[in-house]
Structure formats: C-alpha cells, structure tokens
Amino acid sequence: MSDLYRSAISARLDKLPQLPTITPYAAEDEDEEGEENDSLGSLPSMPPPRSSVQSLGTRQRREPNPDYAPISAEGYFDQAVEVAVPSSGLSFRVYYSPPTVSTIAKGTVMVCHHGAGYSGLSFACFAKEIKTMANGECGVLALDARRHGKTKPIDDTISDEDLSIDVLSKDAYSLITTLFPSVTESPSFLLVGHSMGGSVLVRTCGMLQERKYRITGVAVLEAVEGFAIEALPHMNKLLDSRPVGFDSIEEAIEWHVSNHTVRNSLSARISVPSLFVPSEPLTDHEPAFKWRTSLRSTAPYWESWFSGLSSRFLAVRAARLLVLAGTDRLDKELMIGQMQGKFQ
8 A cells, every 4th residue: 555655645746726615614505405504514403312123113212322423524624515517417525635735746636435335424534644644745535426425416307326337437537527627737646446436436547547637546445356246145134134224323323333334433423424314204113314325225236336347457557556354355366466466
C-alpha cells in the first residue's frame, strides 16, 4: 500500500475545480423524506426507540444504548455535495475533502466507492487519516451509489433499481466527468473501491483513461473473483441471520459492532445511520428503521459484480493494489499475477 499511497501524494498539486456545494453542516430541507438538518453536522430526528423483537404481538420496547449514539461526520469530510447527473437520472450524494496544498500540478484526489449495502460515509475515518497523513496534499471524494445512502433519482419518474455492474460503472464515470469536465484541468485520480465498489472502479478506470484522464492507481479492497463467486451460494443463508430492521439507530450501530460487521465503533457511529430509513407506515409489528438497501433484492446482480474481475484488475493500466484479509483468498489468476509482480 505504501508505494501506491506515495504515488498519490507525491504528485504536485494545484487548485481543484470548485464542486457544487451544500453549505457544510447547515440544515437542508428535504420535503420528500420529511427530514430535518440532513447534513454532515447533524442527523435526522428519530422516532422513539422500538425493540428488534420480530413477533406479531405488541413489540417490546428497548432503550437506546448511549454508547452507540450516532455522531456527525463533521471533521471527517470538509463538505457534503449534491450532484445532479442527468445521464444517470440521479442526484448523487458526495462527501469531499479537497486538497489544501496547491502547487504547480493539478493535484490528486482519491475517489472512494463503497460496497453493497454501505455508503460513502464508510470512508469517513479513512478520509480523515489521509488528510492528516498527507498534510492536505491529497483529496478524498466518497460517493453514495444508486439505491444507497442519500443518492436518489432526480424525479419520481426515474427508477434507480438497476444495480448491474455496467450501470454502476457508468454512474461512477458520469459522476466523475460531471465534477471534473475538463481533462486538462482535472486532477489525477486514485480509485479506491471496497468489494462491489472495487469491481465498479476497475471498470470505470478504463473508461476514464479512454477520455485521457490521469489515473494514478486502482486499489481494490476485499474483492476477489474466485472467492466471491464461491461464496455466493451461501449468501441467502447469511442474510437470513440479519434483522429486518431495528428499533433505533443506536441498536443498529450496536448490532454492526457486536457482530463485527464494522469493527471500528467510531466508524460505525458515523456510517451506520446512513444505511437505514424510517419504516413507513410504522406499526407495532415492524421495527422503526429498515435497511436503505435490501441486500436480498440485489441478488440478481451478485455474479455480474465479480465475474471477470481478476483479469480486468490485472489489465488495469495503472498502479494496482489489492488489500485482503489474507493471501489465502487469492484465486489462481491473482496468485499467478502476484508471483509475476503485477500488483501489490
């Protein structure tokens, strides 16, 4: 990782183009969702806590645990932006910390894409660390993919249901080219993707390079074609163990931490609230909060996310970094590639 990281921060930087911004940490009016103060500096108001008991009778209430109270992303990203991308029919939620040191070159920005079911705030702690370690010389931009987080269709006539790999890759490409329309004035990009997001950005890399955008490197986190494809038959059983929802955001955060879905409790308190929406209509038979993205509903796309990933990753015309829990997860193609020194 160190070589790829150094290649990102060693680029000489210049002032980046201004992104369309929401006033950081200020209240937003979102009439469609009925939310207030939806910014980095504050969280949506929440209904009274309800228990996670899934019985058909009266639901047993449970007091939220203050140790798992949500916290703001203020201080982790500099700003939240809403970016309308007509070609995708979506208004993307983007979290952005621009470089703060200007030099002769155009700069480098890490573009971070989350995995299925997560959001751009999964990279909040990471973004703060990069900003500190790089002394402001490297920017970080994290996005909410379609049907995730705060990204939503531009209007009610547009569907965001399609999560096929081609659509997700075009979304990422369209968002980046909308934010940085001029190739000559654009910074170089370091693409960082977790799981599904890694596969998305591997494909997006070539699309950007065809337009002559400068790609410093591609980092894929915990995504291996062979390992993922072998695990797919077990996914439904795994999802059976997931609660359908929670009675409070605190309870949702606690579940993620206690089950090691998110091992860093600070990261969980920042990112998990964006994974849920209030249940409508709310009844005594349902939890107060349900998943923003139903992973079971994404099943038709699982295989497409990972098929061909290994060969595409090895063919990337930039520095390549693969981060895994252990080398035992490498498939045959990647194992050979590692022996040949094709990636770190």
